[in-house]
Amino acid sequence: MEKILTNYSPFIKTFLQSYLNEKSSILNFINQWGYDVSKRLKDFSINGKIIRGSIILFTEVMYGREINDESIKLAAAVELFHSGLLVHDDIIDCDELRRGDRSIFSQYKIKGANEKIVDPHYFGISMGICAGDIAFFIGFELLSSLKIDDISKGKIQQLFSREFVSVGLGQMQDVYFGKSIHEPNENEILKLYLYKTARYTFSLPFMLGGLLAGIDSKNLQLLEKLGEYLGLIFQMKDDELGIFGVKSNFGKPIGSDIKEEKKTLFHLYLFQQVTRGEKNRLRKIFGSTDVTARSIKYVQDLIIKYKIKEKIDKKINEYKTGAEEVILDMDIEDKYKEMLHSIIDYNLNRIK
Amino acid sequence: MEKILTNYSPFIKTFLQSYLNEKSSILNFINQWGYDVSKRLKDFSINGKIIRGSIILFTEVMYGREINDESIKLAAAVELFHSGLLVHDDIIDCDELRRGDRSIFSQYKIKGANEKIVDPHYFGISMGICAGDIAFFIGFELLSSLKIDDISKGKIQQLFSREFVSVGLGQMQDVYFGKSIHEPNENEILKLYLYKTARYTFSLPFMLGGLLAGIDSKNLQLLEKLGEYLGLIFQMKDDELGIFGVKSNFGKPIGSDIKEEKKTLFHLYLFQQVTRGEKNRLRKIFGSTDVTARSIKYVQDLIIKYKIKEKIDKKINEYKTGAEEVILDMDIEDKYKEMLHSIIDYNLNRIK
Numbered sequence: 001m002e003k004i005l006t007n008y009s010p011f012i013k014t015f016l017q018s019y020l021n022e023k024s025s026i027l028n029f030i031n032q033w034g035y036d037v038s039k040r041l042k043d044f045s046i047n048g049k050i051i052r053g054s055i056i057l058f059t060e061v062m063y064g065r066e067i068n069d070e071s072i073k074l075a076a077a078v079e080l081f082h083s084g085l086l087v088h089d090d091i092i093d094c095d096e097l098r099r100g101d102r103s104i105f106s107q108y109k110i111k112g113a114n115e116k117i118v119d120p121h122y123f124g125i126s127m128g129i130c131a132g133d134i135a136f137f138i139g140f141e142l143l144s145s146l147k148i149d150d151i152s153k154g155k156i157q158q159l160f161s162r163e164f165v166s167v168g169l170g171q172m173q174d175v176y177f178g179k180s181i182h183e184p185n186e187n188e189i190l191k192l193y194l195y196k197t198a199r200y201t202f203s204l205p206f207m208l209g210g211l212l213a214g215i216d217s218k219n220l221q222l223l224e225k226l227g228e229y230l231g232l233i234f235q236m237k238d239d240e241l242g243i244f245g246v247k248s249n250f251g252k253p254i255g256s257d258i259k260e261e262k263k264t265l266f267h268l269y270l271f272q273q274v275t276r277g278e279k280n281r282l283r284k285i286f287g288s289t290d291v292t293a294r295s296i297k298y299v300q301d302l303i304i305k306y307k308i309k310e311k312i313d314k315k316i317n318e319y320k321t322g323a324e325e326v327i328l329d330m331d332i333e334d335k336y337k338e339m340l341h342s343i344i345d346y347n348l349n350r351i352k
Numbered sequence: 353m354e355k356i357l358t359n360y361s362p363f364i365k366t367f368l369q370s371y372l373n374e375k376s377s378i379l380n381f382i383n384q385w386g387y388d389v390s391k392r393l394k395d396f397s398i399n400g401k402i403i404r405g406s407i408i409l410f411t412e413v414m415y416g417r418e419i420n421d422e423s424i425k426l427a428a429a430v431e432l433f434h435s436g437l438l439v440h441d442d443i444i445d446c447d448e449l450r451r452g453d454r455s456i457f458s459q460y461k462i463k464g465a466n467e468k469i470v471d472p473h474y475f476g477i478s479m480g481i482c483a484g485d486i487a488f489f490i491g492f493e494l495l496s497s498l499k500i501d502d503i504s505k506g507k508i509q510q511l512f513s514r515e516f517v518s519v520g521l522g523q524m525q526d527v528y529f530g531k532s533i534h535e536p537n538e539n540e541i542l543k544l545y546l547y548k549t550a551r552y553t554f555s556l557p558f559m560l561g562g563l564l565a566g567i568d569s570k571n572l573q574l575l576e577k578l579g580e581y582l583g584l585i586f587q588m589k590d591d592e593l594g595i596f597g598v599k600s601n602f603g604k605p606i607g608s609d610i611k612e613e614k615k616t617l618f619h620l621y622l623f624q625q626v627t628r629g630e631k632n633r634l635r636k637i638f639g640s641t642d643v644t645a646r647s648i649k650y651v652q653d654l655i656i657k658y659k660i661k662e663k664i665d666k667k668i669n670e671y672k673t674g675a676e677e678v679i680l681d682m683d684i685e686d687k688y689k690e691m692l693h694s695i696i697d698y699n700l701n702r703i704k
Contacts, residue, residue: 027517030547033524088485092478116641118532126444126527129481133440134520136488137513144509148501157496162491165379175478179469193374195382279444287470 001346004339008057009050011067012075015145016045023138037131041138045083048100052205053079059209059223062336070148071212071311074156077142078205081164084135085171089331091128092175148212157234163204170196177263183271184263190232192263197238198231199224215331222330226340229323233316233347239264241350243300248257255296261287266303267313273306285303320344353698356691360409361402363419364427368397371428389483392456393490397435399451404557405431407695411561411575414688422500423564426508429494430557433516436487437523443480444527445612456483500564506561515556522548529615535623536615542584544615549590550583551576569685574682578692580685581675585668585699591616592661593702595652606647613639617664618655625658672696 020042027034030210053075057067089095090103096105102110109124110132117123143160146153157323173192184192206223215223242257243266267286274282282302285295303309327340372394379386386680405427409419441447449455454462460483461476464681471474485488495512498505525544529536536544567575595618609616619638626634634654635649655661681690 027521029526030518030521031543033521033528037521037524085485088481092481113533115532119531123527123531125477127524129440129444130520130524130527132481132485133437133488133523134517136485137516138521140492141510141513141517144506144513154496158493161493161496164489165486165493166382168482168489169379169385169389171485172389172479172482173383175475175482176385179464179471179475180467191383215405
């Protein structure tokens with residue numbers, strides 16, 4: 001995966017950079033925010049891992065087609081939509097940090113405070129909502145400017161927009177689970193993972209790359225399935241990093257899932273196993289506005305004590321096996337099958 | 353205009369109703385919010401005036417083409433994007449009411465409170481952000497499913513997405529002007545009106561209808577200009593209704609522009625004319641969280657005392673003349689020119 005990211009992400013970053021630079025000078029004509037938001041979205045977007053965009057290009061190559069300007073445009077559009085979602089997600093989760101830097105709403109909050117704006121926090125939220133919307137609209141403009149055959153273009157746009165509707169619904173479920181007294185079961189959590197992250201991070205870019213390469217529906221379906229397995233592994237590792245990660249690697253504060261009381265599998269399994277006394281203390285930690293290092297340590301220790309990570313890893317291994325079986329059936333050269341295995345490994349071992 | 357709305361909006365409402373009903377059963381498969389948000393967006397969308405969608409259909413007919421399923425789809429897509437913007441706008445402005453009913457974020461706030469969710473207000477904001485995003489994505493899906501010739505489709509998507517980028521930037525400017533100490537001048541205010549409202553409410557639907565009808569660039573440019581004039585009149589009447597309107601007609605609380613200290617032309621002209629004593633009292637009223645009926649009356653009286661409305665009406669009349677000149681040049685039958693004049697009159701006389 002590292003190799004895939006190194007191979008393809010520079011094309012996408014370069015494109016995003018020049019495209020958003022161009023936008024910033026065009027949009028500056030409308031008002032000061034035209035320049036401002038294009039620049040922020042540019043820095044924000046190229047600061048990401050560019051996983052989704054890179055997978056599109058890799059998949060196209062994997063199925064025997066060379067990448068070109070249009071595939072890079074499509075990859076950049078996915079990254080812009082992804083940025084828009086993250087901008088809104090950070091408002092929803094009140095995350096001040098993202099990708100090792102201030103989140104967009106937090107940047108506007110600071111700007112508001114510097115300019116002596118009343119209630120800079122809400123100013124940040126408002127400007128962040130607009131900035132996320134603009135990321136979608138710019139991404140959509142890019143998508144509508146694709147110069148590829150019209151049938152593929154239609155399919156790509158349909159797949160794209162449908163998947164983002166699902167992501168939005170997954171996001172709503174995530175908000176709800178984090179705040180309501182409803183305790184989701186394992187199935188509900190896995191379904192949330194699927195729609196909020198897994199499918200749009202892996203299935204969607206795999207399939208978009210496949211559509212660019214003009215592959216048959218059998219291979220498209222395999223890519224969709226493969227993406228779901230990889231995405232579930234990705235999300236479960238993300239949960240782990242949210243509890244055990246190191247902030248300087250992860251780019252966002254450790255413990256935010258605890259603060260938000262995200263209903264992760266860790267959360268579910270933990271509450272299923274702990275004693276009544278431990279449960280009482282956990283209830284005070286999860287969802288509290290001030291999660292201390294000591295509280296995080298307490299959660300970590302309980303996870304170790306009850307071998308929760310082992311239970312999660314067992315699940316991850318099932319998905320790994322599932323993914324490997326899918327790869328066997330795909331009509332691609334062996335060297336690409338090996339690279340797909342490297343994506344699995346990347347997901348299993350990532351520290352950020 | 354009334355006639356245009358009565359003629360065309362029922363097609364769009366019927367389509368939105370059946371389309372979002374269908375969506376709600378498909379999306380229900382993903383999670384409970386699939387049904388929930390489709391239903392809310394449906395009620396919210398069909399509750400609007402459907403000005404933008406109706407103008408698309410009217411313009412198509414005006415240029416000699418019959419409307420069909422695809423034009424209705426395009427009209428519905430514009431209305432969905434418009435709904436998405438309003439959903440976010442109500443969060444930004446903390447408006448609990450819209451279109452005579454609770455705004456979407458406020459609906460979720462109530463739902464959250466009923467379900468004993470901690471901080472139901474922020475729950476409402478979070479769910480509202482997602483609901484607005486989903487409106488965009490569903491609108492985009494609709495737009496990508498248009499079955500029209502590919503050249504027009506490309507042009508339509510480009511025009512569409514570019515205009516919404518401008519709306520987003522206008523929205524940012526609006527937030528900034530409402531909160532910062534910067535006092536915008538007349539030009540800045542008019543530019544804000546243009547991008548935040550005028551162009552996307554009139555120029556965009558006029559041009560989309562024109563593109564559907566395959567008109568030449570001369571007429572497209574005339575439609576763009578006409579839309580700007582009409583839109584400016586529309587916004588200036590909106591400002592007036594925000595101060596002098598009747599809540600039961602207007603559908604949202606009177607005085608919210610005062611509470612938000614929107615930098616309208618009324619605001620600008622008023623502050624240019626009042627005495628120091630009046631200015632001090634106005635400063636306490638504008639931007640205060642609790643704007644009383646008495647405060648609104650005070651603002652109204654000053655506007656009357658200093659003949660601010662007359663000054664605004666003079667400007668509106670210039671735009672009216674501008675619009676009438678554009679209409680003269682358009683290559684359409686006289687009966688349609690009369691109908692365009694009726695749109696001007698509607699804008700001049702509307703009470704909601």
